Amino acid sequence: MSTVVEVRALSKRYGSLMAVDGISFSVEEGEIFGVLGPNGAGKTTTVETIEGLRRPDSGEVSVCGIDALREPEPIKELIGVQLQTTSLYDRIRVKEAVDLFGGYYRKAIPTATLLQEVSLTDKKNSYVSELSGGQKQRLALALALINDPGLLFLDEPTTGLDPQARRNVWSIITGLQEEGKTVILTTHYMEEAEELCNRVAIMDHGRIIALDTPSALIAGAGLESRIELDGVDDELRAMLGRTDLPLRMVDSGDGIIIHTKKPSLVLKEIVRTAIQCGVDLSNISVRRATLEDVFLALTGRQLRE
Amino acid sequence: MKILARQVMLETRLFLRRKDDLFWTLAFPLFFIVLFGLIYQDVVWEDLGLRAIEYLLPGIIVMALMTSGIMATASGFVEERERGIYRRLSLTPLKRRTLLGGQLIQRYVVILIQTILLLVVGTLAFDIQISGNLFWSWLVVTLGALCFLSIGFLLTGLIKSARAANGISMIVFFMLMFLGGIYFPNDVMPDFLRTFSNTLPSTNLNDALRAVMIMGLGIEEAWRELLVVGGWFIGSLVVAVRLFRWE
Numbered sequence A: 001m002s003t004v005v006e007v008r009a010l011s012k013r014y015g016s017l018m019a020v021d022g023i024s025f026s027v028e029e030g031e032i033f034g035v036l037g038p039n040g041a042g043k044t045t046t047v048e049t050i051e052g053l054r055r056p057d058s059g060e061v062s063v064c065g066i067d068a069l070r071e072p073e074p075i076k077e078l079i080g081v082q083l084q085t086t087s088l089y090d091r092i093r094v095k096e097a098v099d100l101f102g103g104y105y106r107k108a109i110p111t112a113t114l115l116q117e118v119s120l121t122d123k124k125n126s127y128v129s130e131l132s133g134g135q136k137q138r139l140a141l142a143l144a145l146i147n148d149p150g151l152l153f154l155d156e157p158t159t160g161l162d163p164q165a166r167r168n169v170w171s172i173i174t175g176l177q178e179e180g181k182t183v184i185l186t187t188h189y190m191e192e193a194e195e196l197c198n199r200v201a202i203m204d205h206g207r208i209i210a211l212d213t214p215s216a217l218i219a220g221a222g223l224e225s226r227i228e229l230d231g232v233d234d235e236l237r238a239m240l241g242r243t244d245l246p247l248r249m250v251d252s253g254d255g256i257i258i259h260t261k262k263p264s265l266v267l268k269e270i271v272r273t274a275i276q277c278g279v280d281l282s283n284i285s286v287r288r289a290t291l292e293d294v295f296l297a298l299t300g301r302q303l304r305e
Numbered sequence B: 001m002k003i004l005a006r007q008v009m010l011e012t013r014l015f016l017r018r019k020d021d022l023f024w025t026l027a028f029p030l031f032f033i034v035l036f037g038l039i040y041q042d043v044v045w046e047d048l049g050l051r052a053i054e055y056l057l058p059g060i061i062v063m064a065l066m067t068s069g070i071m072a073t074a075s076g077f078v079e080e081r082e083r084g085i086y087r088r089l090s091l092t093p094l095k096r097r098t099l100l101g102g103q104l105i106q107r108y109v110v111i112l113i114q115t116i117l118l119l120v121v122g123t124l125a126f127d128i129q130i131s132g133n134l135f136w137s138w139l140v141v142t143l144g145a146l147c148f149l150s151i152g153f154l155l156t157g158l159i160k161s162a163r164a165a166n167g168i169s170m171i172v173f174f175m176l177m178f179l180g181g182i183y184f185p186n187d188v189m190p191d192f193l194r195t196f197s198n199t200l201p202s203t204n205l206n207d208a209l210r211a212v213m214i215m216g217l218g219i220e221e222a223w224r225e226l227l228v229v230g231g232w233f234i235g236s237l238v239v240a241v242r243l244f245r246w247e
Helices: A043-051 A072-076 A094-104 A111-117 A133-145 A163-178 A192-194 A214-220 A234-242 A263-277 A291-300 B002-017 B020-039 B051-082 B083-088 B097-128 B136-158 B163-176 B191-197 B203-213 B219-243
Strands: A005-016 A017-028 A032-036 A059-061 A079-082 A150-156 A182-187 A200-204 A207-212 A225-232 A247-249 A255-260 A282-287
Touching: A005 A043, A005 A182, A017 A032, A017 A043, A017 A207, A032 A043, A043 A059, A043 A150, A043 A182, A072 A282, A079 A133, A079 A214, A079 A282, A094 A111, A094 A282, A094 B002, A111 A133, A111 A263, A133 A150, A133 A163, A163 A182, A163 A192, A163 A200, A163 B136, A182 A192, A192 A291, A200 A291, A207 A291, A214 A291, A234 A255, A234 A263, A255 A263, A263 A282, B002 B020, B002 B097, B020 B051, B020 B097, B051 B083, B051 B097, B051 B136, B051 B163, B051 B203, B083 B097, B136 B163, B136 B203, B136 B219, B163 B203, B203 B219
Parallel strands: A032 A182, A032 A200, A079 A150, A150 A182
Antiparallel strands: A005 A017, A005 A059, A200 A207, A225 A255, A225 A282, A247 A255
């Protein structure tokens, strides 16, 4: 595997705010690389600097082996970009917009193929202004794919979409990876990063505070799993009260929540006691720690504040 | 070259789909020539030695040039910039000079169409005699187009929001129109206003175009007016280039 994007000591200041504060990372060919963080963490500034839209104050960026800060022009043929909000001319039809962008590149995917891929074929004669939010996002994605780029930047591609449309975009992105493309994705949705990304950089206040695979991030944070029991049996509660297993028990009103780093041991005890007392445990749920919890553990704050 | 041609096609298509641009650049000037043609059909302004409608035609052409060069340019460009369209385009290999070139060519073509349309309606419907040299007339119109386009782009550098662009460009347009001696000779104005009026590009272009196109004078007879228009062109261009913003 070769390195597609290499960022070194990148910094960008807006007034007194360090939007990006000396970050370094690299993205390998064929991976979906997530940049995760709350609004204002510096995600967009970071990716837009790599894309060539913004000039950093210091640092180095190389894209496909080309110095992106010195030679931005050749890179434009190699990358595809979906901005956080893509604006197009209102009075242009979907098909015309794709044709237009195709004409700017040396090679372009045929318009019909592309519209098929993002399921906009039946909207090809609609004006851009008539599209729904999800359709506009898919058109923006189509325009990002027009030159069949090896490297794609997707800036919050599912923000504002309903769950159905979000799944839709996720499956397109997974498909792109299967075609061998590298994807750099920013998001403030934890589940999106967990679902899609091979590696995730968690950003906060312009710095990368953690970078690894989602499961390694979760495991590395040493977080507890969470077992919830509704309408818990007295016997079970008594057992959990006197056991020396590593757990914390919290009363949740109509039941209990158990936090533990050893979920399998705790569950085994719960199941054993339940069978003894003839309780069927229909009200149990187990949730492993998520990236959301990782962020909370690293920063002491919720991701979406 | 191929991409430039495509940009001109794109701008033309967008122009034809923008109802307010079509109204201001085509319907509005045509409405004026028909209206004034009907009102002043038989009126002759003796002291000028011209029929009233012959006096007015160059002014209406100047007004049409301003609708394209100033109003459509300033509001259209600022709106597209504000909406981030140029930002998105800057991620493609499209060169900014090609984008700008496409816009300028399209506007110039519209200006020529406006002029020809007004001349045709004027001569056919109201029997206006175009006794001047058409080549010189075209040169004067082209200088006017350059001047107003520069003023239009100067405004895009000064104005941030599309909403303000509409209002401000309209104020500039109406000021240049009413103080530019377009609908009445500016010698009816009080002295201080006339002095001001005589410095405006609209007044001077109007006088030059009337002299060259209607009165059939040589272009050298209008050198003073053309110098003022040229001065406005160069001055606005320099400031426009300095203030120009893509984002």
